[in-house]
Amino acid sequence: MKSTRGIVAASIIALVFAGGCSSQSDSTAAPETVHYTEPPLPAKVVPVLPDSPITPQVEPPCGDPTASLRPTGAGGPNIDSIRARGRLLVGLDTGSNLFSFRDPISGTIVGFDADIAREVARDLLGSPDLVEYRSLGSADREQALQDHTVDLVAKTMTVTCERRQRVSFSTVYLRANQRVLAVKDSGINGIGDLAGKRVCVVRGTTSLDRIRHDQPAATILTVPTWADCLVVLQQRQVDAVSTDDAILAGLAEQDPYTELVGGSISVEPYGIGISKGNDDLVRFVNGTLDRIRADGTWDHIYQQWLSALGPSPGPPAPTYQD
Numbered sequence: 001m002k003s004t005r006g007i008v009a010a011s012i013i014a015l016v017f018a019g020g021c022s023s024q025s026d027s028t029a030a031p032e033t034v035h036y037t038e039p040p041l042p043a044k045v046v047p048v049l050p051d052s053p054i055t056p057q058v059e060p061p062c063g064d065p066t067a068s069l070r071p072t073g074a075g076g077p078n079i080d081s082i083r084a085r086g087r088l089l090v091g092l093d094t095g096s097n098l099f100s101f102r103d104p105i106s107g108t109i110v111g112f113d114a115d116i117a118r119e120v121a122r123d124l125l126g127s128p129d130l131v132e133y134r135s136l137g138s139a140d141r142e143q144a145l146q147d148h149t150v151d152l153v154a155k156t157m158t159v160t161c162e163r164r165q166r167v168s169f170s171t172v173y174l175r176a177n178q179r180v181l182a183v184k185d186s187g188i189n190g191i192g193d194l195a196g197k198r199v200c201v202v203r204g205t206t207s208l209d210r211i212r213h214d215q216p217a218a219t220i221l222t223v224p225t226w227a228d229c230l231v232v233l234q235q236r237q238v239d240a241v242s243t244d245d246a247i248l249a250g251l252a253e254q255d256p257y258t259e260l261v262g263g264s265i266s267v268e269p270y271g272i273g274i275s276k277g278n279d280d281l282v283r284f285v286n287g288t289l290d291r292i293r294a295d296g297t298w299d300h301i302y303q304q305w306l307s308a309l310g311p312s313p314g315p316p317a318p319t320y321q322d
C-alpha cells in the first residue's frame, strides 16, 4: 500500500511551516515587505565549494558496464552462507518514496527496490519475508558491500565502470533518466535554467558528478538522502533538485507544489550491488531477475510503484559478459 496521502499531507504541512504562512490576516502589517525567518539548514548539509575537483566524466574503460554474469543455476559459498543464516541482508534507503520506505500503517519497508530484493529472497530462501534491511545513504552503498555488512544493495544504484572497480552488479533491472525537480511555475524548465541557481544533490551519487559537469554555474548543496533535498526545496533554501526521474517522481508525489522539468540529462541503468568476488550471488540474482522479467512479476511491481512515470516500458533486457 502506498503512503501517498499521508506523505502529501505531511508535506503540505511542512510547506506551510516552511514559508507559506504569511501574516495576511494582519491588516496593519506593511503590505510591501514581508520578512520570513530563514529556517536553519538541516544538519549535514554541505555546500560544494566552487573550486573542489569534479570527478572526471571519462569513465575507466570496462567495456559495457551493464554486462553481468549469466545465471547458471549452480550454487556457491556465498549462497550457502546466506542459506545457513536464513536471512538475506539488504542495504537500502528507508526513506525513499516509491523505492524503499516505511508503510505508515504496517511499518514495513515497501517499494520497488524492496520488492526486487524480496523476489531474490523468495528464490534463495523460499520466502520473500526472509529479508533483513540495513538503512544506507547513497554514499554508504559501496562501503557496505566492501565491509560485507549486507549481501545486496538494492538502492537506485547506477551501474558504472567507475563503481565496478570496487563492487559487482547484477544485470540492469530499471533504466532511469536524470532530470530536474523544481517548484511549479518557478521559471526553471530544465538544466539550462540552473545557472546561478542553488541545486540540492545527494553526496556519493552519479547525479552530483553529472550536474557539476553539465551545469558548472549552479551552486550545489549536498545532503545525505533525497528526502533531505525535498525539505530544503520546500524551505526555499535551494531552487531545484536533480537526480533520477524515478526518485524525483517519488518526491513530486510527496509534494504537489513540485514538478519534474526538462528532458533526460543522462541515462541511469540500475543494478543490484553485490560484493566483488561474490560471483555465485551475482549469477543467482541474475537468475531471479530473469524469472521476474519472464513471469510478469517485474511488470506487476513496476505498475504498483512506478506508474507515475507512465505505462510500464517492460523490463530492461539483460546483457551478459560470458
Ligand code: GLU
Pocket: 138, 155, 156, 157, 158, 202, 204, 205, 206, 207, 243, 244, 247, 268
Ligand atoms: N542513481 C544515482 C546513483 O546511483 C542516484 C540514486 C541514489 O542516490 O540513490 O548514484
